Amino acid sequence: MSEKAPYKLAILNNLITPYRVPIYKRLGDRIPTYLLLSGQESNRDTWSALEEKLPNISIRKVWGVTLQFFERRQGKAFDPRYLHINPGYFYELLRIRPDAVISAEMGFRSLAALLYGFIARKPVWILWGGTLLTEQKRGLLKKLIRHFVFKRVTRWISYGETTTEYLVEGLGVARSHILQIQNCVDESQFIDPHIPVSLTLSPSPVLLYTGQLIQRKGIDLFLKAAAKVQQQGYVFSILIVGSGIEKESLVDLSTHLNLDDVTILPAQPPEAMPSIYKSADVLVFPTREDVWGLVVNEALWSGLPVIASKYAGCASEILPIENIFDPLDSAAFERLLIKAVTGKLAPPSVEPLYPCAQVVDMIFEEVSGALSLRGEASNYSKQVPQNQ
Incomplete structure (x- = not known):
């Protein structure tokens, strides 16, 4: 295996999903990676033993609370929602002192990541998947936080074209601040x-x-x-x-x-x-x-x-x-x-799909390129981090 990049990367998410396992694993092969998680969600009971598939990643559970509620439309439970309030994200970031941070979604964990980035002067990317449609019914408080806080973020990773459209048109983010990947699976x-x-x-x-x-x-x-x-x-x-x-x-x-x-x-x-x-x-x-x-x-x-x-x-x-x-x-x-x-559909094509390796290359080049430009490197040992 080639020598790892001399940086530490922290990824913040609520839980490990099967779709992300190959991405985390490939990133962990190339850069010392820490995965900070807030906990499970009740509608993901078939996702088990995923941590065992990531021996090259240091996985840490952070402390806090997770609240579940249901978004209702026309009197029906439209979608289960989870609110993760985990101050432990910030605590773990201070302990690890990563050179770069990727935080999923625009919530508490990303606020913690941005605070760490501001104090430690480290780059933070927000990984985002919302679209103009999915975000149009969000509450006033979320809209205000996004307008006054996240609108000023200068590093984004978007799921694809519709996400980029939301960030540019809905939030006013400059297109040059967005790395557009594609949501992918392990093909x-x-x-x-x-x-x-x-x-x-x-x-x-x-x-x-x-x-x-x-x-x-x-x-x-x-x-x-x-x-x-x-x-x-x-x-x-x-x-x-x-x-x-x-x-x-x-x-x-x-x-x-x-x-x-x-x-x-x-x-x-x-x-x-x-x-x-x-x-x-x-x-x-x-x-x-x-x-x-x-x-x-x-x-x-x-x-x-x-x-x-x-x-x-x-x-x-x-x-x-x-x-x-x-x-x-x-x-x-x-x-x-x-x-x-009746067999008259357009046939399937994988030409528009990004393989996992391509997505990982895009993320790695974005992060390592930004850190190289900043002239930053950690003194951290290049030994593969172990789960803690």
Whole structure:
């Protein structure tokens, strides 16, 4: 292995997600990296033992509290939300004294990171994924904090084009202050031609939805559109994989609509998902609102055609326009479902997708370039940090 960069990097997040593991691991191979976490969230119970996959990263849990609440729209629980208040972030940053900090989202942890950066005179990047759509209903307090604090941040890492659009148009950030990467998954898990099929459903084709079973994801809109298509005589199966507060209501809705051939499985661990994709013919992503939609990346790497809501942050960046629809327009949704079940969709392409290695290269070059320009280097030993 090549010698590590003579800098220390701290990454602040609430928890480890499967999608971030390959990024953290590759960064840890190139620069001594600390991962500071605030704790788990109740809707991520299939994500386990992820720390064991990062032996080259020093992982630390910070102290504080996590509050859970539900955003409600039209009287329904639209989305679970978590508020992490963790002064321990600042304490750990003072202990580690990193040369650079990347902090996810615009919340308490990023305020702690910016305070450390101001005191220690170290560069801080905010990793952000919100879009003009996802941020339009945020409360007044959040909007004020973003306007008066985060608007002045000069280093950003955005998930993709729709995130950059929000930062520039919604927050007034200069485009030159933004490193635009792309939200990515570990493609190596999905491109193996020998991945087995986990279940065989009949009749075909099989339309797959995978994700949280909450109103925001639009599964109810999918079931209603699918019922109309079946009523026109089209035959197909539906596979739903996920867990969430809407599960019982979705089962009831499926029964009420007289939908045929619907299979619902609980959320699966990440290692089981490649076989799930191999068991389907089309991924349907009907979200009412999403900053990205990494299941779309997974499906494309798996060779599945995808139809996705125009309200998904990823849609316009990685899908052909003819595979994008408005889930609130039931007639348009039904027309695209008919194309899906009759094999008339635009074929899948991975050309627009960034592999993980490319994303890591972009982040590493951004951080190391900024530190080199500042002429800073840590006296820290280049030995790989151990989990503490």
